[in-house]
Amino acid sequence: MSTIIFRFRPKFSRFCLSACVREKSVWTSEKILTSASKEVDIPNLTVDQYLFSNLEKWATKTAVICGHTNRQYTYEEVYKKSRIFAANLRRKFKIKDGDAVTVLLPNAPEFPIITFGILAAGGVVTTMNPVYTAYEIQRQILLSETTLIITNEDLVPTVKEALKLAEKDFPIxxxxxxxxxxxxxxxKELVDDDHVDISILKEVNRKHDDVAFLPYSSGTTGLPKGVQLINRNIVANCEQQNTDFRQYEYTTESHQDSTLAVLPLFHLYGLSICMLHKMSVGMKLVTLPKFQPDMFLNTMLANRIDLMYLAPPMVMFLGAYPQVTAKHLEHVRAVTSGAAPLPSADIQRLFEKAEREIQFCQGYGLTETSPLISLTPFGEKTYEDVGYLLPNMYCRIVDEKMNNLGPGAVGELIVKGPNVMKGYLKNPQANSEVFVDGDWFRTGDLAKINENGLITIADRLKELIKVKGYQVPPAELENVLKEHPAILDAAVVGVPDTVTGERPRGFVVLKPEAKANDKDIMEFVSKRVAPYKKINEITFLKEIPKNPSGKILRKSLKEQYCK
Structure with a gap:
């Protein structure tokens, strides 16, 4: 993901990982893959301590700017305002160590101030999608045991409705x-309060092994679960990106790389890779509240964007949208795509728009791994793979009995490393399903790895539907369908979609004598879920196919009805 002009320091080779992987075996005799990269030291710091540990190097540089409104803050201002906000959270809202605080916001330059403020106050950050319905918000409020919520003024009515549904009454x-x-x-009043006594922050007692973030993920299957990411998980994943996989140029008095934060910051890809890691090395974030073609392109023209982190639909947009020209991409040195597979043809169309080969790589990870597991190093052009293991990581390819299969075989990818989550919040059953042989985490993805450690994702074991890169768990939609008074049983599968990648399709069995049409059912679901989870096709069945243990046979539904 780089332009033709390389401004990299001569002492650092962008291609060193490719070389060392080819020269060094990374498989152990037990058929365990180890990273070919040198292990990194992980400092025992909290995320907010880590982020500001080099503040003096770039205190006066722009930390974050809104590409739409031009509202902006320097690193010094982010630090100062986050500390003031933290002190007020402790004094006025009685936030205590370990309290969950919900952030329900689109991307905005205040997002880092809020995040670091919650952490500095001793709180745990749990994020929500701002398009969530009151029904979805109330569920996560209850699951996360939220004590306070921070949101946009236009979302306040939805939050109040959610609080009523949850039978909760806490501050907004x-x-x-x-x-x-x-x-x-x-x-605004809280962060501009220069008279607050920040000495109260001396009461905060948070360590590197305490939970810092509580995003929600569906894991390999089932309903959303709280992913407990400790400070060390996030700090480790930041450090893992500062080695052979480094994509940014160092921030100096005369240079500062910038990146476009259009990926949602409530999602861990945007939060951890785009915001936390890039701010830890002094880069400039240009935020956009949401993806809109004109706003997106105007922002690229108005700002020098060096690195771009995108989901496949955005890469496809850049390659196909008529108004995109080489001028929009002239400063882009590198593009990284993640969240879902991306065909080589879409990457080539991006190059054609840029009128050159931008450095391009694909990465792989999960919310549960903070999130990055592997990344393609610069210089590699095998776009069908997801690169090599990050430093300090191990992985195995296993069969159904957890036997190691070794290089070249297709099996489930399981991993371990300092970036793997502590576990799901108050969910021992889910933890027992994803952790095996001690601390090995099951990704739920089928993969194969060659002799040199190059990883290719072959298929998904998990039942998740990926819509524009977002996770849509079938079980969640099935539960919503079953709440309809006319529905006896339901199943949901993902079907291919040329625009979104996949889309949910519903199958329902009506109760005896009950009547309902597909429009009625789809409207019922739409009121209860975010737009990307909506079902646009319903099929009525006499029964849902299941195995003897009651598990829905989604493969049978796809084969019979979704060809």
Whole structure:
């Protein structure tokens, strides 16, 4: 993912990983794959301590700027305002160590201030998609045991409705720039409070092995679960990206790389890779509240964007949208794609738009791994794979009995390393299903790895539907369908879609004598889920095919109805 002009320091080879992998065996005699990269030291710091450990190097440089409104903050301002916010969270809202605080926001330059403020106050950051319905918000409020929620002023009515559904009554802080909604506290007043005594932060006692983030993931199957990511997980994943896999140029007095934060920061790909890691090395973030073609392209013209982190639909957009020209991509040195596989043809179309070969790589990871597991090093052009293991990581390819299969074989990919989550919150059953042989984590993906450690994802064992890179668990939609008064049983599968990658398709069995049409059912679901989870096709069946243990035979449904 780099332009034709390389401005990299001569002492650092962008191709060193490719070379060392070819020269060095990374498989042990037990058929365990080890990273070919030198192990990194992981400092025992909390995320906020780690992020600001080099503050003096880039204090006056822009940390984050809104590509839409031009609202911006320097690193010094982010640090100061996050500390003021933290002190107010402790004093005025009685946040204690380990309390969960929900961030329900689109991308905004205040996102880092809020995140680091919660962490500095001793809280745990749990994020939500701002397009969630009140129904979805109330469920995560209850699961995460949230004590406070921070949101946009336009989302306050939905949050209040969610609190009623959850039968909860806790404070709402509104990120208000126009009017402060009734019954909320003003974020602006809290961060501009220069008179608050920040000495209260001396009470905070958070360590590197305490939980810092609580995003929600469906894992390999089932309903969303709270992923407990400790400070060390995030710090480790940042450090793992600073080695052979480094994509950025060092921030100096005369140079600062920038990246476009259009991936949602409530999702761990955007939060950890785009925001936390890039701010830890002093880069500039250009945020966009959401993806809109004109806003996206205008922002690329108005700002020098060096590195881009995208989901496949955005790569496809850049390669296919008529208004995209080489001018939009002239400064882009590198593009990384993740969240779902991307065909080589779409990458070539991007190169054609740029009128050159941008350095391009694909990565692989999960929310449960903070998130990055592997990355393609610069110089590799095998776009069908997802690269090599990051430092300090190990993986195995196993069969159904957890026997190691070794190089060249297709099996489930299981991994371990310092970036693997602590576990799912208060869910011992789910933990017992994903952790095997001690601390090995089951990814739920089928993969194969060659002799040199190059990883290729072959297929998914997991039942998740990937819509525009977002996880849509069938079980969640099935539960919503079953809440319909006319439905006896339901199943949901993912079917291919040229625009979104996949889309959910529903199958329902009506109760005896009950009547309902597909439009009625789809509207019922739409009111209860985010737009990307909506079902646009319903098939009525006499019964849902299941195996003897009651598990839905989704493969049978796909083979019979989704050809």
């Amino acid at each position: 802080i509104s990120l208000n720039f126009k009017n402060k909604p009734e019954g909320t506290a003003s974020f």
